[in-house]
Amino acid sequence: MRHPASGLPPAPAGVSPGGSDSEASLYEVRQKIYPRAVHGWFARWRIALVLATQLIFYGLPWLVWNARPAVLFDLGARKFYVFGWVLWPQDFIFLTGLLVVSALSLFLFTAVAGRLFCGYACPQTVYTEIFMWIERMVEGDRMQRMRLDRGPANAVRLSRKALKHGLWIGIALWTGLTFVGYFTPIRTLLGEVASATLGPWETFWILFYSFATYGNAGWMREQVCKYMCPYARFQSAMFDRDTLIITYDAQRGEPRGSRSRSADRARLGVGDCVDCGICVQVCPTGIDIRKGLQYECIGCAACIDGCDQVMDKMGYARGLIRYSTLNAVAAKWDVRRMWRRVLRTRTLIYGALLLAITCVLLGALYLRTPLKVDVIRDRAMLARETRDGMIENVYRLQIMNTSERDRRFTITATPESGRAGLQVMAAQPVAVAGAHTASVAVAVRADPANLKPGTYTIRFHVEDADDPALKVDEKSRFYMR
Amino acid sequence: MKHAMWILWPSFLVGVVAEGVFFSMVDPTDLHLFGQPLELSRSAVYTLGFFLFWAFAAASSALTCWLQHGINGSESSDA
Numbered sequence: 001m002r003h004p005a006s007g008l009p010p011a012p013a014g015v016s017p018g019g020s021d022s023e024a025s026l027y028e029v030r031q032k033i034y035p036r037a038v039h040g041w042f043a044r045w046r047i048a049l050v051l052a053t054q055l056i057f058y059g060l061p062w063l064v065w066n067a068r069p070a071v072l073f074d075l076g077a078r079k080f081y082v083f084g085w086v087l088w089p090q091d092f093i094f095l096t097g098l099l100v101v102s103a104l105s106l107f108l109f110t111a112v113a114g115r116l117f118c119g120y121a122c123p124q125t126v127y128t129e130i131f132m133w134i135e136r137m138v139e140g141d142r143m144q145r146m147r148l149d150r151g152p153a154n155a156v157r158l159s160r161k162a163l164k165h166g167l168w169i170g171i172a173l174w175t176g177l178t179f180v181g182y183f184t185p186i187r188t189l190l191g192e193v194a195s196a197t198l199g200p201w202e203t204f205w206i207l208f209y210s211f212a213t214y215g216n217a218g219w220m221r222e223q224v225c226k227y228m229c230p231y232a233r234f235q236s237a238m239f240d241r242d243t244l245i246i247t248y249d250a251q252r253g254e255p256r257g258s259r260s261r262s263a264d265r266a267r268l269g270v271g272d273c274v275d276c277g278i279c280v281q282v283c284p285t286g287i288d289i290r291k292g293l294q295y296e297c298i299g300c301a302a303c304i305d306g307c308d309q310v311m312d313k314m315g316y317a318r319g320l321i322r323y324s325t326l327n328a329v330a331a332k333w334d335v336r337r338m339w340r341r342v343l344r345t346r347t348l349i350y351g352a353l354l355l356a357i358t359c360v361l362l363g364a365l366y367l368r369t370p371l372k373v374d375v376i377r378d379r380a381m382l383a384r385e386t387r388d389g390m391i392e393n394v395y396r397l398q399i400m401n402t403s404e405r406d407r408r409f410t411i412t413a414t415p416e417s418g419r420a421g422l423q424v425m426a427a428q429p430v431a432v433a434g435a436h437t438a439s440v441a442v443a444v445r446a447d448p449a450n451l452k453p454g455t456y457t458i459r460f461h462v463e464d465a466d467d468p469a470l471k472v473d474e475k476s477r478f479y480m481r
Numbered sequence: 482m483k484h485a486m487w488i489l490w491p492s493f494l495v496g497v498v499a500e501g502v503f504f505s506m507v508d509p510t511d512l513h514l515f516g517q518p519l520e521l522s523r524s525a526v527y528t529l530g531f532f533l534f535w536a537f538a539a540a541s542s543a544l545t546c547w548l549q550h551g552i553n554g555s556e557s558s559d560a
Contacts, residue, residue: 076523078508092505201524227483228490 032149033222035132036142036281040305049120050129058174061181066404069185079435085365086402086435090372097361101354108350110235112342113244113323115299118231124224125298127175127217128284131168138164142281168218169210176210222285226296233295241326242341246301248279248290248321249329256290261314272320276310279303279321289321370403373462375476383479390423390445393478397440399462401432408432408465413444415478416457422446422478429465444478451480488546492538499534500527 063070065083072081080087087094109116118125139145139160148157180202181189192198198206216224225232239245253273259265265272273290280288282302287294289303307321328338378394386392401407408429413422425443432438444458456478464470509526512519519526 075527078523089505089508095501095505199524201522201528204528223486228486230491230494 033284033286034142034146034281035284035286035302036278036306037136038282038302038305038309040308042301043305046120046125046129046300050126053121053123053126054130058178061178061186071182072185073183075183086370086404088372088400088402090400091368094361094365097357097364101358101361104350104354104357106231107238108347108354110238111240111243111347111350113299114239114246115231115235115297118225118229118298119300122298124216124229125284125300127213128221130171131217132284134167134171135164138167165218168214172210172214172217173206175213176206176208179209180206222296222298225285225298232298236295238346240344240346242338242344244323244325244338245293246289246297246299246304246321247293247324247326247329248273249319249324250290251329253290253320272311272314272316274310274314278306278310282306368402369470369472370401371407371409371462371464371470371472372398372400372402373460373472373474374398374400375460375474377476383481385481386445389448391448391451391480392425392443392445395442395444395460395476397442397460397462397474398437399430399432399440400437401434404434406431406433407467407470409462410465411440411442412461412463413458414461415451416459416475421450422458446478446480448480453480455479484546488539488542492535492542495538496531496535499538500531503534504530 060071061069065081068081070081070083074081078089080091106117135145139148148160151157177189177193178186183205184202189198189202192202220228253271255269255271256273256275257268257270258275259268259270279290280286280303282305283289284300284302285296285298287296289297301323304321304323308318311318311320325338325341327333327341374397376396376398378396381394383391383393397411399409408431410429411424411426413424415422423445425445426440430438430440442460458476458478460474460476462472462474504527509519509521509523509530512526521529
């Protein structure tokens with residue numbers, strides 16, 4: 001791992017950085033990075049992914065399903081609505097499973113192709129990309145921005161800055177509102193904003209999330225990746241010599257040096273790198289990829305696009321900076337040989353685990369019965385004798401209808417062993433509205449002629465009166481005296 | 482600035498996890514404070530709970546940072 005400070009941005013003119021490597025203090029003042037706009041294959045991919053992820057993020061809260069938001073984490077009612085599913089706190093295991101699947105996917109992607117997540121899908125990258133796009137629209141590209149920042153604080157500069165921050169804050173506020181829109185229906189939320197009746201907690205979270213967005217994407221940017229992101233630190237555990245990373249082909253590029261387009265490389269004794277510094281200028285974390293893999297590299301491939309443009313201009317082959325593996329570069333493998341190494345023990349293990357857990361999760365979700373029952377014994381008394389000589393135990397049944405249909409349930413009870421009949425005393429059937437819980441007091445009676453004194457395990461059977469396939473058994477204890 | 486990040490960010494992540502695990506198992510309306518039921522809305526408890534978790538985690542991170550700082554100073558290592 002290289003030291004954090006070694007990735008400092010170069011001097012403004014885009015000269016390759018040098019010299020700043022030596023004394024690296026952990027307390028250095030951050031130098032503002034002015035990434036230059038870049039076009040190309042990877043940039044297009046990044047834009048597509050920014051659009052896709054944001055379309056999902058901003059759009060989901062607006063989707064309607066069964067006359068309610070399609071995705072709503074109703075914390076107030078402790079219910080999560082996800083399209084056709086209603087998840088209860090008891091379904092926490094699914095959330096855990098989802099986290100495990102996400103983590104394993106991250107491991108797999110990282111082992112195959114490095115920090116794909118960072119470069120294309122991480123919210124930090126995505127919002128930084130959006131904020132930088134606004135910055136470019138308002139203040140111009142790299143050189144114009146640097147000139148503006150170095151120039152006098154005149155009306156032009158102030159108005160540009162005000163416009164930029166105004167737009168940033170606008171987007172941040174909309175992002176905050178959307179975030180809270182996952183927890184409170186967004187239409188209700190907008191209505192409350194319009195009529196200034198927003199609750200204090202919602203107001204707080206909108207502002208908190210907006211502030212975080214504005215701060216992270218507008219100000220912190222690459223510092224988040226460099227100093228805050230744990231993933232950046234442990235990614236090396238998933239890397240090996242066959243992981244695709246962004247590499248500079250030093251054998252081909254060195255010795256680097258500027259030359260005219262018509263110059264003969266062989267005669268000058270230079271490699272393909274023209275030392276234009278574009279790869280450094282476009283880098284959002286301000287590193288020089290020619291120094292090898294550095295932990296600041298978020299794998300955004302902006303330097304590949306930048307370098308390919310220069311290679312085209314020079315009439316050289318593309319790919320001086322390219323996605324490649326350490327093995328492939330060292331042994332000069334062709335692309336096919338390199339890709340064959342994608343299938344190796346590490347990726348196969350990650351892949352198999354991922355597939356297995358995903359299947360189990362989907363299976364469990366598919367087979368999940370939309371009915372849950374909790375049985376709580378009345379703690380105040382064990383058993384009592386009724387007027388007609390029967391022995392009675394009292395229970396409270398929590399019947400959770402986790403589907404969105406109103407249902408009616410019947411309750412019966414049987415002892416786990418023995419044939420003695422148990423009588424269930426409750427108003428039946430029990431109606432439970434969709435996505436609601438009913439709490440029912442149930443008395444169970446047994447004839448002392450049939451059952452000797454002692455403790456018995458009994459089973460409650462709760463069954464949908466209209467759909468006998470939907471039933472749940474729940475154990476409890478019955479005391480006979 | 483960097484110290485603030487090192488303290489606030491990991492504790493934020495831990496706070497999020499703690500909040501998720503704790504409140505998926507405990508209903509805020511079941512909570513009691515000094516024997517009295519909490520008279521706060523669920524969203525209020527969720528919010529306060531999150532900041533409490535964050536604050537505790539931050540305190541731990543701050544201590545770690547402070548202890549580590551001493552070690553680096555005496556050995557003048559490059560961390």
